[in-house]
Amino acid sequence: MAKRIIACLDVKNGRVVKGVKFVGLRDKGDPVELAARYEEEGADEIVFLDITATVEGRKLLLNVVRDTASVLTIPLTVGGGIRDLDDILTVLSNGADKVSINTAAVKDRNIILRAAEEVGSQSIVVAIDAKRIGSEYYVFTHSGTVNTGLKALEWAKTVEALGAGEILLTSIDRDGTRMGYDIELTRLIAENVSIPVIASGGAGSYEHFYEVLTKGKADAALAAGVFHDGVIRIGDLKRYLLSMGIEVRL
Amino acid sequence: MKSLVINYGVGNLYSISSSLSRTGFEVEISSIPKSGYDLIVFPGVGSFPAVSRYILRYRDILDDLYRSGIAFLGICIGMHILFEYSFEGGLNRGLGWFKGYVDKLRTSNKLPHIGWDKVFIANNSGTCSLGSLLDNEYVYFIHSYIVYPAEEDIVCLMSEYGAKFPAMIARGRVIGVQFHPEKSGKMGLKFLESIYRWLKR
Secondary structure, eight states: OOOEEEEEEEEETTEEEEEETTEEEEEEEOHHHHHHHHHHHTOSEEEEEESSOSHHHHHHHHHHHHHHHHHOOSOEEEESSOOSHHHHHHHHHTTOSEEEESHHHHHOTHHHHHHHHHHOGGGEEEEEEEEEETTEEEEEETTTTEEEEEEHHHHHHHHHHHTOSEEEEEETTTTTTOSOOOHHHHHHHHTTOSSOEEEESOOOSHHHHHHHHHTTOOSEEEESHHHHTTSSOHHHHHHHHHHTTOOOOO | OEEEEEOOSSSOOHHHHHHHHHHTOEEEEESSOOSSOSEEEEOSOSOHHHHHHHHGGGHHHHHHHHHHTOEEEEETHHHHTTEEEEOTTSOEEOOOSEEEEEEEOOOSSOSSEEEEEEEEESOOSGGGGGGGGGBTEEEEEEESEEEEESOGGGEEEEEESSSEEEEEEEETTEEEESSOGGGSHHHHHHHHHHHHHHHHO
């Protein structure tokens, strides 16, 4: 099975933005244009995260989702501000293939169960934003501002049991730093659940991707800033990974 | 060339509709199956119990359309529904146009099976030849369940994820694919184009 390279677009007020450790957001361009470019370069999937998640932001996002779905021929995951089953159905009927839920799942874990029953586990991604405190990883919600007190591994096992089809695991400590993925965190989760894990946060070089897909045991690696800034071209990255013996789709 | 995408009331119909349009099809989306189309598509969205509940309400109409020789394309769950029954979410009946059942992929690998895998030709005759352009190419899968057909000759393409499984089945005017052509990049579009050309003949 090919390892997946996923391009992530953090969308605010209809524009792609990127910050460091979830703050200091800068404009990176038009989401539809970027999504189309990443598909052309060889991305295996696109993830949209609505990081404003206001009512106004929601309407904008749905437009963007529809516009993007009509140009993309690869899977699209949409997340951010999803509150209930209705939101999930709305996002899916507007062109998303998968929905990523985070805060809502922590607030009411039954949402995972109900959503999986209705639309199937394969469409439900649970996003886990984790931060290291001492020797433990804790789950944060509300864009990394609220410590839930949940331990990342326990939460990952819980969402798997409830019917999540995939885990999108972000290291808050590494987000936007380009210091490399948190290999320890990724491996901890990926080795202890039997659903796919997407690693996120910290990509800065080809080697970082290689490391997280091998040592980190991730099924997919997601990045944003390095793709937006042209530091890494997806096609070149995949050729590098292939030369290192990792199966990727070219 | 007119296509009808069946809306079960859940999931993303946008991608398949866009892909069909780009291929050249006129696309209509409807919750009720009806005649007057060259191709009826059962999209790959939802869970088996939800889709089965929906589809079986229109069983008589669908059986008539099937007998009338309209072409059908079932994607993922839309392919599963063509078989007799499924074990997803308890035991549920399907349309039974193909003999066999649906159950979890028996693999020690992680499930759902999400991502890109290659497919290989198992049978290249008749309707199956529509899939031959995908031989040794990557397509996108997202599923935990697969079909276990009772008749081996309907299997056109196979794939492997810890265990081998049917990636495309076909007989007569009915085609089912486990992968998502609408999510499989250029190769997916080429596959839909091959169906378009076949219908035009």
